[in-house]
Amino acid sequence: MKPEELIYDWNQLPGSHDYAAVKVELDDETLRDGLQNPSVTDPPIDKKIELLHIMVDLGIHSADIGLPGAGPRAYDAVLALAREIIDHDLPIAANAAARTVRADIEPIARIQQATGLPLEVGAFIGSSPIRQYAEDWDVDRILAATRDAIGFAVGEGLDVMYVTEDTTRSRPKTLVRLFSAAVEAGAKRICLADTVGHATPHGVRRLVRFAKDFVAGTEEPVKIDWHGHRDRGFGLANALAAIEEGVDRVHGTALGIGERIGNVEMDLLLVNLHLLGAHNHPIDRLPEYCRVTAEMCGIEVPYNYPVIGDDAFRTGTGVHAAAIIKAMQKGDGWLEDCVYSGVPASIVGRSQVIEISPVSGLSNVRFWLSQHGYDPDDEALCEAVFALAKRCDHTLSRMEIEREIARLQAARA
Incomplete structure (x- = not known):
């Protein structure tokens, strides 16, 4: 359309x-x-x-x-x-x-x-x-x-x-x-x-x-x-x-x-x-x-500064992430950029970023895993990372997620 x-x-x-x-x-x-x-x-x-x-x-x-x-x-x-x-x-x-x-x-x-x-x-x-x-x-x-x-x-x-x-x-x-x-x-x-x-x-x-x-x-x-x-x-x-x-x-x-x-x-x-x-x-x-x-x-750019701040195109919310992911799956770059953003990230050389946080859904987890080289269809892996997010009070860092992945892999071994 x-x-x-x-x-x-x-x-x-x-x-x-x-x-x-x-x-x-x-x-x-x-x-x-x-x-x-x-x-x-x-x-x-x-x-x-x-x-x-x-x-x-x-x-x-x-x-x-x-x-x-x-x-x-x-x-x-x-x-x-x-x-x-x-x-x-x-x-x-x-x-x-x-x-x-x-x-x-x-x-x-x-x-x-x-x-x-x-x-x-x-x-x-x-x-x-x-x-x-x-x-x-x-x-x-x-x-x-x-x-x-x-x-x-x-x-x-x-x-x-x-x-x-x-x-x-x-x-x-x-x-x-x-x-x-x-x-x-x-x-x-x-x-x-x-x-x-x-x-x-x-x-x-x-x-x-x-x-x-x-x-x-x-x-x-x-x-x-x-x-x-x-x-x-x-x-x-x-x-x-x-x-x-x-x-x-x-x-x-x-x-x-x-x-x-x-x-x-x-x-x-x-x-x-x-x-x-x-x-x-x-x-x-x-x-x-x-x-x-x-x-x-010698100044800092606030994380929530419009368009330029670190969080301008970053979401950890399940509903928001689900819509962005569905837009991505349609293969429409414009749709992906605008479905949950009043400013298209691409006009300033940036892109939408999906994180995993306490308010995330499983779609966030599966997407993050696929983007970082892990199997998004591994249900046990998804549930483990999802459970970790629900126990935390902050958006998970890559280090925290990969530590949980390593823990699960070690248990499987």
């Missing part, structure tokens, strides 16, 4: 968003915003370069390669990454972060001149009332900094993305004044930043519509970015809401690393856009993307 005959997809009912028509770009913040997470280590440059190449293979359009104004180590890393893109003609655009001050923008200009790589400046400045109050800023001061910094960047031949930090808690009138000043000074993008993960999908939709109305009123070819955090757990949902409302680019990081609990998970964004038909590039290197990030940053 055809897939569409086997899955009734409520996501695709009339009135649903047509993701196949989406042309959104993806900006990878792993090597800048991601490394601000207090629990990660700043990796050596060779690992950053390795990750950059994987980004290319995943079809990611651009990458934030650092904040060179932060110091010599940061400057050297951005310079090396820029050279890598030029030397290997990598099909990925690059941007670099900066406070909205000349001192942060000048190092980016130097790197562009040294390498010949066109760089976009992500110039950020706080815009919300709470931030203004804490910093003792007023809007006029922010406007003056905006005009000066963007004018300087444009004069140095740099493209500018103007990032209003805490956009999702900023007053509309303030945003209009700041966006207007930025566009008049030469900014080609405005970035809506949910800096503290405050927004809900409803709030995102309203903000993006507001920004699109502003851009339409300028009659300038200004693009709109979405930069989200996940403090309230809305990161991915907010990114999809922003895409549905028509932003041009969305930011994310591998494994969602970033300030506090992090950013939109680039890996999960890629999976969902791929499944929705908006990202047609292969994503089979996604596990490697996450593994390299975890290793170079």
Whole structure:
């Protein structure tokens, strides 16, 4: 049977968003915003370069390669990454972060001149009332900094993305004044930043519509970015809401690393856009993307992390395993991959795994034995392993199962 005959997809009912028509770009913040997470280590440059190449293979359009104004180590890393893109003609655009001050923008200009790589400046400045109050800023001061910094960047031949930090808690009138000043000074993008993960999908939709109305009123070819955090757990949902409302680019990081609990998970964004038909590039290197990030940053991937975690396609439950096994017996790889999984394991180079646990049935045992070179029709063997599983409080390891097999074989001898 055809897939569409086997899955009734409520996501695709009339009135649903047509993701196949989406042309959104993806900006990878792993090597800048991601490394601000207090629990990660700043990796050596060779690992950053390795990750950059994987980004290319995943079809990611651009990458934030650092904040060179932060110091010599940061400057050297951005310079090396820029050279890598030029030397290997990598099909990925690059941007670099900066406070909205000349001192942060000048190092980016130097790197562009040294390498010949066109760089976009992500110039950020706080815009919300709470931030203004804490910093003792007023809007006029922010406007003056905006005009000066963007004018300087444009004069140095740099493209500018103007990032209003805490956009999702900023007053509309303030945003209009700041966006207007930025566009008049030469900014080609405005970035809506949910800096503290405050927004809900409803709030995102309203903000993006507001920004699109502003851009339409300028009659300038200004693009709109979405930069989200996940403090309230809305990161991915907010990114999809922003895409549905028509932003041009969305930011994310591998494994969602970033300030506090992090950013939109680039890996999960890629999976969902791929499944929705908006990202047609292969994503089979996604596990490697996450593994390299975890290793170079010194963090662990949770066992239950979607798609990438060890348990993403692993089951020890009897009912689930029975359905997967029956699908396998039909010889249909798609059916096997989807009967008990919302994400086909094969799109990320993985496969369904059946284990033996206290909630397993005999079908789990027979399948496991057949997959590991034992006779699945040996009833005594099946019963022995099944009984062991029912006595345990955990999923059996291969060592435990083979120890029980050896015990039975020794008794038979």
